[in-house]
Amino acid sequence: MAPMAISSTPLSLTIAATSHPSSSSSSSSSPRRNAVNFTISCSLNHRVIEAKKGNPPIMPAVVTPGGPLDLSSVLFRNRIIFIGQPVNSQVAQRVISQLLTLTAVDEDADILMYLNCPGGSTYSIFAIYDCMSWIKPKVGTVCFGVAASQGALLLAGGEKGMRYAMPNARIMIHQPQSGCGGHVEDVRRQVNEAVQSRHKIDKMFAAFTGQPLEKVQQYTERDRFLSASEALEFGLIDGLLETEY
Numbered sequence: 001m002a003p004m005a006i007s008s009t010p011l012s013l014t015i016a017a018t019s020h021p022s023s024s025s026s027s028s029s030s031p032r033r034n035a036v037n038f039t040i041s042c043s044l045n046h047r048v049i050e051a052k053k054g055n056p057p058i059m060p061a062v063v064t065p066g067g068p069l070d071l072s073s074v075l076f077r078n079r080i081i082f083i084g085q086p087v088n089s090q091v092a093q094r095v096i097s098q099l100l101t102l103t104a105v106d107e108d109a110d111i112l113m114y115l116n117c118p119g120g121s122t123y124s125i126f127a128i129y130d131c132m133s134w135i136k137p138k139v140g141t142v143c144f145g146v147a148a149s150q151g152a153l154l155l156a157g158g159e160k161g162m163r164y165a166m167p168n169a170r171i172m173i174h175q176p177q178s179g180c181g182g183h184v185e186d187v188r189r190q191v192n193e194a195v196q197s198r199h200k201i202d203k204m205f206a207a208f209t210g211q212p213l214e215k216v217q218q219y220t221e222r223d224r225f226l227s228a229s230e231a232l233e234f235g236l237i238d239g240l241l242e243t244e245y
Helices: 071-077 089-105 122-134 150-156 184-209 213-220 228-234
Strands: 010-019 033-041 061-064 067-070 080-083 111-117 139-148 163-165 170-173 224-227 239-244
Touching (some): 080 089, 089 122, 122 150, 122 184, 150 163, 150 170, 150 184, 184 213, 228 239
Parallel strands (some): 111 139, 139 170, 163 239
Antiparallel strands (some): 170 224
16 A cells, blocks of 8 residues: 655654455465555544534544644545544445545545444445445555444455554444334334344355354354454454554
8 A cells, every 4th residue: 555644743653564364265375464654643632522413523623833724634635534433324425425536536546444433324334335345446444443333344344455453443243233113014124124134244244254154143143342353363354553653
């Protein structure tokens, strides 16, 4: 992946990722080690923003000597997409629009998606994943903090060989949750839809990880929390990122 630079009081990091051989037959017999060099801004204050329906959080601007700096625009110019909230239809619309726009700008350049995502709407996650799979650019994924529920599906659904997590990241997989209501027949249909979604998700995780479907079903039966190393061993990611100052 080509270096990506972001200005304004930068702190240089060198990220080394050691890939983990997949259990599938297409994997190589020895690990690969890739160095990813880029520059990011430091000393930024973080605050938790609760996602509300109809009002998705907007990444705040940072005041610099040259004027306000729109962080989202800076990341976008460097082909970086950040998902830091539960995914609903509006978040999915933003992410898909960014993916399509970056493809139109340069269909041969990679895209990097950073995730600190506790999950969200199954349908919205499917929409983002389908777009990731359909566009020509390779979409790498990196987990900061947490990739839980269907957020883990996006993490594992990145380009194989380009799926990473930070050392302290947590990944959680489970069966989808659903709330049913209405007439009895409607409830029956909603339950059937939830069951079908679970089967689809389990098959996707099996394809992403190379694990047997039966093992994936055991893992997703209840909330299964994994460290970054455990996620690497299971095949949800391809490497761990380590910073060298």
